[in-house]
Amino acid sequence: MPLFDIQLPNSVAKALRLPTNDLRWQQLRVLKKLLRKARFTEFGQHFKFDEILMSKHPGKKFQDMVPIYNYNRIYTEWWHKTLEGKPDICWPGKIKYYALSSGTSESSSKYIPITSDLLKGNRYVMIKQLLSLRNYHDIPIRSIGKGWLMIGGSTALQKGAGYYSGDLSGITAKKAPFWFQPFYKPGKKIAKEKDWEKKLEEIVEHAPHWDIGFVVGVPAWIQMCMEKIIERYQLNTIHDIWPDLDFFVHGGVSFEPYKKGFEKLLGKPITYIETYLASEGFIAYQDRQHATGMRLVTNEHIFHEFVPFDYKNFDDNGDLVANPETLMIHEVEEGKDYALLISTSAGTWRYLIGDTIKFTDKERCEIVITGRTKHFLSLVGEHLSVDNMNKAIQIVSNEMNVCIPEYTVVGKPHGTFFAHHWYVASDDAINAETLRVKIDEKLKEINDDYAVERNSALQQVFLDVLPEERFMEFMRLKGKIGGQHKFPRVLKGRMLEDWNKFLKGELI
Template sequence: MGFKSFLLKPFAKKIARDIDRWSADGVGAQRKVFQQLLARGQHTRFGRDHQLKAGMPYEAFRDQVPVRDYEALKPYVERIKQGEKDVLWPGLPKYFAKTSGTTSGVKYIPLTKDSMPNHFGSARNALFNYYARTGNGRFLDGKMIFLSGSPELEEVGGIPTGRLSGIVNHEVPGWLRTNQLPSYKTNCIEEWEEKLERIIDETMQADMRLISGIPPWVQMYYERLLERTGKRTVKEVFPNYSMFVYGGVNFEPYRAALENLVGERIDSVETYPASEGFIAFQDSQTEPGLLLNADSGIFFEFIPLEDIHSDHPRRLWLDEVEVGVNYVLIINNNAGLWGYNIGDTVQFVSKDPYRLVVSGRVKHYISAFGEHVIGKEVEEAMNAAAARHQVRVVEYTVAPQVSPPEGGTPYHEWFVEFQEAPDDLEQFAADLDREMVQQNIYYQDLIDGNILRPLKIQVMQKDAFRNYMKTQGKLGGQNKVPRLSNDRKIADLLSPWKA
């Protein structure tokens, strides 16, 4: 045990005890957070507009605060950008997290002094909780790499503004900063391929213990690292590497390839961060799902997915959710987001404690024929088919083919880049389709009724998806390929890289 891990062990144990305490009563924690938000929010412009009062019941709040997306919240954000205080939350935000929206253009998500512990503190708690549960704190005694966006910030209405992953770099405490790589200068490089080379320059001789990032971009780092060093596995380069931290996408499609590059399976911790708040984190190495962050400044609401486009959708709080139901996630937080739809869908896998999995994005689905296929379903189908055929899949996306150029019945078209292609592609496609039928009853009905024919697979060239992301200016960082589209936009843009 190194000096730093020894020093921090009591703190890690305290954090684990705190997590045990509030996760044992998630409903009680949420009730407390709800009242704290009301007490602070009642004197803001938003609070006055919506008659927020400390102590008001949830039912009254639900009636007075509608569900909003960014476009509906934007008038309040514009007032903040013009320098007005006490609009969504007391005072002014500490930062704006800048994200890109499909309909709203650039979005400016407020981060406040009160909400920053949710973002950074939750990530820290996830790691220290892992240390307390497993006894493995070796990652604290060496270098850590966080593959993130640029930390360079601009001023918007006098408020520092940038990508969340870059903002977090400004909040790293001194005790961790000495462990952190890459350097600030390298992190500021915008062009991913150049940045990747500089990251390798800085890390290839370092005692790397922890690596964090989105799996497809970590895979690029591993591959280039091995090319540059001439080693066979990442563990040969970094013998003390013992912790992988990830979020943003399902790890399972990448697990086999990443473990093959590392040379062995190492422990991992999954997180669920978003610009709007740190939603959940993996609290156990044995139990499925991510622990809902119920005691960290966010009051969560849940709308059954089938209700989301209703004029009067059912809005539930934590005490009313059920296991196995797809819910659209709504948040109210101490940065002043109220009734805010972040666009994700989740499913609870446990209520004691409240653990969930991310099942998809509201806008990432296929329902061109009424099938309502979501991300979780295609991922589970692909994982099962790939395991059965013992093949490795690098990346994939799915789109409807409503008017097949060859004529005939419509189908779902899967664009798949294999690392190791199946020996019998037709049988693989048939098994994948069989898995989809088991995942989605509506899809089954359409197949049985000959409204859809079985899916087709379009095999893609090596690096097809990386090349596509590069053309979209989304190579690296926190960007990821959508698993599903309800139109052919991505499918058409992928055409140059068909095998």
């Protein structure tokens, strides 16, 4: 009998808390579990978690009594105390680990608390995702027992006053269970390396000695690694050295812009598995083959709320208005953009994570990431989302048969009106004017508001094509290489200032 046709015993299914169909019940159960665990913390006492638990409608009571937090607010009011070593602030005990997360637009690092309860919940979700491979057809089972190359942050964490901090990928690798160690590559020694270039060189050096079945990481950095291996050993494809490579587990950004360039490095088709693993928790994962979305984790360690991403709830800067509309899982609709609020087993309460999502299949609870609350363009009401941009790039690159792995867009004044300026990464021969016209036309088809404004206040669209290495060089200069770092699709604020300096040769 094939491995993935085996039915799980009830005891195993119960222990893994595999989901049932009642999403509202699942989420209320998770909320009550979180509230019970944290009711004696300072946060739980302040916001009367016991009273919420005794309510007939704990979900609604929770929303009424606990405010919405962004990072700055929750850090200023609560989390700063945990960094000072105080226990029982937002979650029982002392916080010993923090994931450093600067996102793609912030200049200073954010300290996101990581607890053993959160890591335990993340591990449960990882196991569920692995078990979900039984839903895939004709998968090469032999590859599952091969090496897993996970390219992330350094496991050599920074030591603070009673805590350690670093990339979540580094913390996760450092805390990986013993049974996973034989499969884990590049191994503990290389994983500790903080210098991304040195780490990459070590991986390339050891590549012939590994039999890799899975690669896991952000598409841009995995692609760079594979290109270096192919170049070093003068290979035709990565399968010349890793014939059993059959899976790529990716997340954090849309894979579509990278797919054409990525597949040039392959000798055979592989299975792509999308995940949504943020510093704050394991939020969703693809659990069936060829799915357009990822299954939202509803039955484990995260309570979700959803704020409609519109001008009733967000201002022009992407900041929440006072008293926004917030929905629970049973109240959402398919096809609408929502900003995600999460409460987790690390003392993250009603936290605006900054991502926007859309339900593609409410019954299956499947979502896609559509962008960031701060990463959209609406200078004059064009309401252009990252999802719109990704779709336009994907369609146009296919039409022109070119690879566009990176891009970013800037909104700026143009005379008395406004313009968008695209910067596109490609090493292919591209007519920039043709590309500009095609992207503009495609966005008019995708987004009605954009089409209207292109005939009004959005007077012009500019586009420059740059080598892919220029994008990577900028990320290196900003100290945002490897791990979970992604190039921002929309540039604003300090990142935009630095980008303009970089293009002039002034950023060193």
